[in-house]
Amino acid sequence: MTHDGSGFFDRISARTAENYPSDIHKLFASAGIPGIISFAGGAPHLGELPFDELAEWAGDILTGQGGLALQYSAAQGLPVLRESIVSVMRMEGIEAEPDDVVVTAGSQLGLDLVTKTLVDPGDVIIAEAPSYAGGLGVLASYQADIRTANCDADGVIPAEVDELITAAEGEGKPVKFVYTIPSFQNPSNTTLTEERRAELVEICRRHDVLIVEDNPYGLLSFDGVANRAMKADNPDGVLYLGSFSKIFGPGLRVGWMVAPRELQDVLVVGNEITMLNAPTFNQLLIARYLSDFDWQGKLGQMRELYRHKSRCMLESLERHMPPGTTWNEPDGGFYIWVTVPEGVNTDQLAYDCVPRGVTFVPGTAFYRAGGDRQMRLSYCLATPDQIETGIAAIGTVLTEHLAGEGASQTETAAAR
Amino acid sequence: MTHDGSGFFDRISARTAENYPSDIHKLFASAGIPGIISFAGGAPHLGELPFDELAEWAGDILTGQGGLALQYSAAQGLPVLRESIVSVMRMEGIEAEPDDVVVTAGSQLGLDLVTKTLVDPGDVIIAEAPSYAGGLGVLASYQADIRTANCDADGVIPAEVDELITAAEGEGKPVKFVYTIPSFQNPSNTTLTEERRAELVEICRRHDVLIVEDNPYGLLSFDGVANRAMKADNPDGVLYLGSFSKIFGPGLRVGWMVAPRELQDVLVVGNEITMLNAPTFNQLLIARYLSDFDWQGKLGQMRELYRHKSRCMLESLERHMPPGTTWNEPDGGFYIWVTVPEGVNTDQLAYDCVPRGVTFVPGTAFYRAGGDRQMRLSYCLATPDQIETGIAAIGTVLTEHLAGEGASQTETAAAR
Structure with missing residues (x-):
């Protein structure tokens, strides 16, 4: 995404200039990397539709x-x-x-x-x-x-x-x-x-x-x-x-x-x-x-599928998250909302997870200010196997960050 | 369309309040009256699509x-x-x-x-x-x-x-x-x-x-x-x-x-x-x-159809419009743009045409100010028979208006 300040771009409306997305927005594109496990989107599971x-x-x-x-x-x-x-x-x-x-x-x-x-x-x-x-x-x-x-x-x-x-x-x-x-x-x-x-x-x-x-x-x-x-x-x-x-x-x-x-x-x-x-x-x-169509019946199947995936993700989180990490237990919907221990920045964590094959949306995307210890994990689209693999990878990177082994800000900034 | 100024309506944004459509907007709904001949819309002819x-x-x-x-x-x-x-x-x-x-x-x-x-x-x-x-x-x-x-x-x-x-x-x-x-x-x-x-x-x-x-x-x-x-x-x-x-x-x-x-x-x-x-x-x-699909071939058929309909409408206009009425001869597109003689208001004409079974968009809709001697007639959707019948009806009402026999402003306002 380039906006070099030349030509007509200088004259965009104030409403647009004030709200041009931050760098973190670029991270969303990582969900499209072939083979990456994405917990980033809110895309529903469609495989069971008639x-x-x-x-x-x-x-x-x-x-x-x-x-x-x-x-x-x-x-x-x-x-x-x-x-x-x-x-x-x-x-x-x-x-x-x-x-x-x-x-x-x-x-x-x-x-x-x-x-x-x-x-x-x-x-x-x-x-x-x-x-x-x-x-x-x-x-x-x-x-x-x-x-x-x-x-x-x-x-x-x-x-x-x-x-x-x-x-x-x-x-x-x-x-x-x-x-x-x-x-x-x-x-x-x-x-x-x-x-x-x-x-x-x-x-x-x-x-x-x-x-x-x-x-x-x-x-x-x-x-x-x-x-x-x-x-x-x-x-x-x-x-x-x-x-x-x-x-x-x-x-x-x-x-x-x-x-x-x-x-x-x-x-x-x-x-x-x-x-x-x-x-x-x-x-x-x-x-x-x-x-x-019996769309309510279909919806019942979808709900059961999402319940199952949420349980898989909860189990994986239990297995792989370092102590001090907390999360909710879903009763519905698409997301698990995770809070990581102090000292870890989830923006940085998200950048460092991409080369490890997994992506999610860091908490800052959901706040006007703050959210840098939160992350949103979507279980709606990934398979149970992907959930286990992806959560394990996040757990590894998070543990590294807690041990002070995260990629340096400088390295990551250059990689952006 | 009611906006009685109560409750939340009082607090719509300035951009919306300043641009709330005028009464003439209501006329557009007349295109949906069953059986009416509509020269109002810009809806394409779809009957030949595959x-x-x-x-x-x-x-x-x-x-x-x-x-x-x-x-x-x-x-x-x-x-x-x-x-x-x-x-x-x-x-x-x-x-x-x-x-x-x-x-x-x-x-x-x-x-x-x-x-x-x-x-x-x-x-x-x-x-x-x-x-x-x-x-x-x-x-x-x-x-x-x-x-x-x-x-x-x-x-x-x-x-x-x-x-x-x-x-x-x-x-x-x-x-x-x-x-x-x-x-x-x-x-x-x-x-x-x-x-x-x-x-x-x-x-x-x-x-x-x-x-x-x-x-x-x-x-x-x-x-x-x-x-x-x-x-x-x-x-x-x-x-x-x-x-x-x-x-x-x-x-x-x-x-x-x-x-x-x-x-x-x-x-x-x-x-x-x-x-x-x-x-x-x-x-x-x-x-x-x-x-x-040979969409360009299909488009060629559509163009020929629109050309034919435009010719039908031109011939009907020649037959039925009173002297002093002028219009363009289309080389393409969907519209004939008509200027009526002085003394006739096309907003009024449009209202008076609805009970005669035909509707069009008066010129004022297309100007920030002015256009009250213009009307836009779309030939894209009507059949050749409808074109002849509809133009004849407009010609009759226009001739009445020129003779001072149009519906009074009071009557029409009440009918709105």
Whole structure:
């Protein structure tokens, strides 16, 4: 990645210049090195999807409805898909009508649209620490003043959110929304408890602040019991972002949102201005998958697979991590969040793991500041064998770092 | 569309509030009324696409490469598609490498990304008058100071662009780019002459201003001879936006851009922040269409069809428009741009045509100010019979308006 400061690059917008990714961003490319074991991405396991049926449905759609599938469509999304989405959300306690749903080209673009629609430069957004790197990237790209409330084992700490809102009010700066991933959070894989959900909703109601509930992992509980969405009990105060990326396939780029009523029209118009409509063919294909297939049964198999992989990774961690290293035990989702002993820097650890054939995302990617003793390990895509091999390699490099044998900063900087 | 000013709506961003669409936007919905003859959209004719082959290719992709097709992919786009895109652009004289191409989820989102990346609020962008309504919407959504240079029959007038750049320079306001649709422009269907292309490039080079060349219609010349893109002779000064929407199908939402080298990395990162990647499956399907099918032959059939429809519409206009009404004669593209006699307002005309079973986009949608004697008639989607019936209806309503028999403003306002 070069940006030599010449020509037009000198004149990029402030929102872009302020948020140009740090060097650590380059590390993400290491996940693409052939043969490397990657615990870096949040890519779902797709090997069990019914590809033959999908091929048949895609064929049906193109031969039977090709003129619809390949044409522009309504910015709000196709009714047939919005109807299915309502059923999906009902599993999380949300009672919505198809007309409440806005289909987006992925929930990442949904968050982008929400931020574009609501946030002026300098407006305060409260996010979780840690939080999804890509989500923080979107918020920063609109020059939000991002303030963070810490998470503990029960999810984000409501009292901290309350304090941050109160402080911003004291400064006369509006808090545009609280950005939360309440279930199987990325990266910490904590789930906000029921009590805290109610508390957070109540705090935001009292301060009249919108909650943006980003929920890609909500249906990935290992016990198969879906958490009740915050949107369910507070439809007017929560904007819900949904995704098919983790429960079906991200390559179709289809997600959705359900906003408080008074925001829906402006979001539909914004979706139209930004990209006209989410891909039509993809909407039809997903609608078919949801209506003609036992997708919940498939999801049950996926959950079991992810549970198994998480157990493999936990066992490998027990075997290979040096004492003083800690981690969570997942109940769902994709990630194990590891804290290494003092004296080790996980950015440095990540660089040094690449030549040893394994990659992960260091904690700094998930914080506005800090995170240099954390790392996110994804168990979603690797095989059990890869998990054992990769964790063993990380354990070796970590042990070397603890013994003061890590690659020197100078060597590594040169290798970047 | 309601926005009652309650709750969170009061707190939308300035960029959104300033650009909330006017009432005329509501008119676009009339294109969806069952049975209405629509000259409103820019939707391509898809009836001749090889749906059976497309079904077969989609099936092959899902059964053979399903794990790739449904997965996240690189923010820059798949190499296999970028290679095909290079061949497409070669038809317009552009010599690019696959690595120069950035795939976007449609060229509308490409323009959004370019604007987000380059434009701070108040930055000057020079656009054409008239210009693509959706493009103006994107520019406005980032609070650009949009200044417009007029078009005549040969496209935008370079001397006006020069004057506008000079004036902005005099104010100390940077011009971030000149936004032009040089071939079969939407809505005027003018094509910038070769001489003017060279002149515009030279002016922008002299002022060190980027040209954004939006070219969805470049391969839709009725004589089959592609215009040479401005990018071809000025690779460092032009950012090219390409689209499959008019030459294949917009329902897949795939377009691309080729930027000056020093802007490419920041645009790829921006694409990733905004939406991770354009839909993977769709990229594979388009790559297959371009490699395994005589798509240029198909495009030749499409061009002939559009030429025929444009001729039908010209003949209908001759038959039914009252004296003093003028229009262009298309050499390609999708539109006839009509100017009605003085005293008629085309916004009003458009409203009054809906109950007569026909709809079009009035000129005001394509200007920052003005356009109330213009209308854009799309011949791309209607059948020849619909064209005759629809133009006859417009002619009748226009004749009534000229005779002072139009629906009163009061009546129409109530009907909105």
